[in-house]
Amino acid sequence: MEKVSVIIPIYNDEKYLEQCLDSVIKQTYKNLEIILVDDGSTDRTPEICEQYREKDSRIRVLHKKNGGVGSSRNAGLAMATGDYVLFVDDDDFIYPEETETLYKLLKKNDADVAVGNFQDFIVKDNVYRYWLNDSQYFEKNYSIQDWFQFEYKSNYFNISEVFVVPWGKLYKRSLFEDVVYPVDKPIEDDLTTWKIYLLANKVAYVNKILSVHRVRGDSASLKSQDRSYLFPAEASIERLAILTMIGFDTAVEKDAVIWRLQVARDNALKSGDYLKHRNAIQLLKILDRYSK
Numbered sequence: 001m002e003k004v005s006v007i008i009p010i011y012n013d014e015k016y017l018e019q020c021l022d023s024v025i026k027q028t029y030k031n032l033e034i035i036l037v038d039d040g041s042t043d044r045t046p047e048i049c050e051q052y053r054e055k056d057s058r059i060r061v062l063h064k065k066n067g068g069v070g071s072s073r074n075a076g077l078a079m080a081t082g083d084y085v086l087f088v089d090d091d092d093f094i095y096p097e098e099t100e101t102l103y104k105l106l107k108k109n110d111a112d113v114a115v116g117n118f119q120d121f122i123v124k125d126n127v128y129r130y131w132l133n134d135s136q137y138f139e140k141n142y143s144i145q146d147w148f149q150f151e152y153k154s155n156y157f158n159i160s161e162v163f164v165v166p167w168g169k170l171y172k173r174s175l176f177e178d179v180v181y182p183v184d185k186p187i188e189d190d191l192t193t194w195k196i197y198l199l200a201n202k203v204a205y206v207n208k209i210l211s212v213h214r215v216r217g218d219s220a221s222l223k224s225q226d227r228s229y230l231f232p233a234e235a236s237i238e239r240l241a242i243l244t245m246i247g248f249d250t251a252v253e254k255d256a257v258i259w260r261l262q263v264a265r266d267n268a269l270k271s272g273d274y275l276k277h278r279n280a281i282q283l284l285k286i287l288d289r290y291s292k
Contacts, residue, residue, distance in 0.1 A: 001031040004099055005082030005173065008090055009037050009072030014044040016091040016214060021052050023093035029100035034059045035076045040066030070181035070188035073166070077176050085176065087167040091214045098210040102170035105204045109141050112200035114170040116210035117162055123216045130209075131158045138207045145248055147203045151194070152252055157207060164193050168211050175199050190235040198242070228267045233260040233280070258287060 006024055010017060024034055036049045036059060046063055053059045062075055073087065084103070088094055098116065106114035120129040136157070142150075147163075154160040162168065166189045175196050181188045197203065236257045243250050265280035 001029075002084065002103075003031050003033055003082035004029065004084045004086055004103065004170065005033045005035060005076075005080035006086045006088060006099070007035045007037065007073065007076030007080065008088050009039060009069045009076065010041065010045055010049065010090040011039040011066070011069070011072075012041045012043045012045055013090040014041075014048060017045060017048050018052075019093050020088060020090055021048075023095070024088060025052075025056055025058075026096050027094070027099045028096050029103055032058050032099070033080065033082050035079050036061045037072040037076045037079075038063045039068070039072045040064060068183055068186075068188075070185065070192075071183040073181045073188070074183070077173075080173060082173060085171045085173050086169070088211075089167055089213070091216065092167065092212060093214075094211040095209070098168075099170070101206060101208070101210060105139065105206050106170055106172075109139075109202065109204040111141065111202040111204035112172045112175060113197065113203045115162060115203060115205045116168050116208055117157060117159075117206075118168050118211045118213050119209045121212050121214050123214060128212070129215075132207060132209065136207055140205050140207075142203045142205060144197055144200060144203065147197060147205075148194075148243070148248060149252070152256055164190055165213075166193055167213075171196065172200075185232070186229060187232060190232060191238070194239055198246075228260070228264040231260050231263055233257065233264045233283075236260050258284065261287075 008020065008024070024032070034056070036052070038046050038049050038061065049061045053061045060079060062079060064072070064075060077085070084106075086099060086102070102114040102116055105111070117132060119131075121127075122129060150156065150159045151163050152160050179192065179196055179199070181192050185191060236253060240250055240253045240257050243253055261280045261284050265277055265284065268274070268277035268280060
């Protein structure tokens with residue numbers, strides 16, 4: 001049985017961490033290396049990590065200086081010795097069959113990445129949010145070019161969010177040989193996940209809920225009212241450049257660049273960042289001039 005390295009970046013999450021770790025320990029796929037990367041936590045998180053390390057020999061713990069979630073992912077990848085990698089966020093939890101389902105899907109289809117769907121748990125309302133049910137189950141293989149057509153398709157089983165997040169996927173570890181997550185950005189996945197896909201040969205997808213993503217009022221994705229924080233224009237601009245150079249269909253990506261620049265322009269004006277505001281205006285003018 002091949003080994004899966006489960007990497008969990010952790011920071012000050014004493015409230016939800018035990019539920020997360022219990023869900024990983026109880027996976028039906030047992031050959032796991034569970035890597036806990038404590039990013040300089042100041043609550044009971046370090047203590048919880050050590051307690052779990054003592055009761056499960058598969059758990060390894062790294063306590064490091066605070067450097068952000070990107071640096072924690074990089075540290076976990078550097079420690080990983082498994083054949084495959086699975087990320088889990090510290091306040092989420094996964095259903096018992098997630099790892100086994102993704103592993104079998106990947107092997108059956110000779111894919112480099114296996115992807116499943118998820119559901120949200122809205123903390124403030126104490127409710128789950130669903131966008132698919134059991135009757136909508138299917139499995140499908142995608143070429144990398146076809147998979148990129150789902151990047152902004154939010155009305156199809158929330159697939160656009162499935163596309164971008166690092167978790168909910170089983171990757172061949174070899175894909176990360178030359179991939180690093182940015183350490184100086186608040187949102188690291190939008191700048192990185194797509195690059196991993198481009199190093200793969202095939203993506204296998206299962207339309208089934210395999211994990212629960214906890215939506216909290218204090219999470220990184222909700223802290224800022226600045227939408228350009230959530231949807232950085234630089235990510236789409238870099239994607240557009242690379243996808244154009246390798247001959248992909250970039251019509252949707254071009255639209256995304258324009259929309260994100262508009263968001264950056266408007267939010268920079270509201271926040272008083274006039275240099276960022278003027279830079280977005282400049283780029284939009286250039287695009288408008290040459291699109292006529």
